[in-house]
Amino acid sequence: MEIITKDKKATLQLKDEVFAYGYNEGLVHQAVVTFMNNARSGNSAQKTRAEVRGGGKKPWNQKGTGRARAGTIRSPIWRSGGVTFAAKKQDYSQKLNKKMYRRALRSILSELYRTENLIILSDFECKTNKTKDFINKMTGLKIASALIIMSEVGENEYLGSRNLINFDVCDVAAIDPVSLLRFDKVIVTEAAIKQIEEQLK
Numbered sequence: 236m237e238i239i240t241k242d243k244k245a246t247l248q249l250k251d252e253v254f255a256y257g258y259n260e261g262l263v264h265q266a267v268v269t270f271m272n273n274a275r276s277g278n279s280a281q282k283t284r285a286e287v288r289g290g291g292k293k294p295w296n297q298k299g300t301g302r303a304r305a306g307t308i309r310s311p312i313w314r315s316g317g318v319t320f321a322a323k324k325q326d327y328s329q330k331l332n333k334k335m336y337r338r339a340l341r342s343i344l345s346e347l348y349r350t351e352n353l354i355i356l357s358d359f360e361c362k363t364n365k366t367k368d369f370i371n372k373m374t375g376l377k378i379a380s381a382l383i384i385m386s387e388v389g390e391n392e393y394l395g396s397r398n399l400i401n402f403d404v405c406d407v408a409a410i411d412p413v414s415l416l417r418f419d420k421v422i423v424t425e426a427a428i429k430q431i432e433e434q435l436k
Contacts, residue, residue: 247355247425249348250432256345259338266339266412269331277325284309284317337435343415344431354422359383361391369395373402380419384410386426407431 249255284290290309297304311319331339347353354376361369369392373381380401385392388406396402403414407430415421423431 247428249428250436253341253432253435254345254348254353256338256341258346258349259342262335262339263342263412263416266331266336267416269329270411270413272327272329275327277327279322280324281318281321283321284311286321287315287317290316339412340410340415341435343412344421344435347415347421352420354378354381354420355425355428356422357425359385359392359422359424360389361395364391364394366395366398369399369402376422378420378422381422382414382418382420383422384427384431385424386430407434 287309290307294305294308295302309316311317344353361372383402383404385404385406388404392404396404407427
């Protein structure tokens with residue numbers, strides 16, 4: 236398929252197997268859930284009464300003190316004691332075959348193209364690293380929220396966009412299903428298009 240880039244400087248030939256792929260909602264959902272679960276750290280950890288240090292000696296005699304029975308100072312009802320149902324480190328990672336992952340990305344990119352949310356530019360370059368200049372550039376393109384995919388992210392583009400929640404800049408190797416679906420528009424440079432087609436063929 237042919238497409239004229241937004242800045243009208245070139246006509247680009249897109250590969251149908253990447254940008255005319257059928258939309259598979261179930262596969263896209265699976266890819267998104269897998270990606271988000273793999274990003275979870277699962278580092279929450281607490282100690283049970285058996286893991287808390289100390290408490291080996293009975294605090295006081297069983298009888299005769301007038302106080303309640305106590306066998307250890309590390310009981311869950313004591314201050315600094317163990318946790319009754321302690322949280323432990325968990326592995327939330329899931330596996331998704333590479334072929335399925337690539338198909339999900341092709342499905343998302345194709346849907347972005349069909350809904351006219353995929354914008355292709357001949358090039359994307361910021362003259363300075365100022366956030367104001369980056370915002371002015373996006374205002375000129377009339378875009379309020381977008382993921383910008385470049386063949387190589389420059390320092391100006393990275394520094395100019397890093398404080399903005401409505402924009403993100405990445406290279407082809409860093410694209411993921413969540414980022415592709417998170418923003419209203421996806422801007423791709425012509426050089427990045429070639430890399431995407433090579434990566435997802």
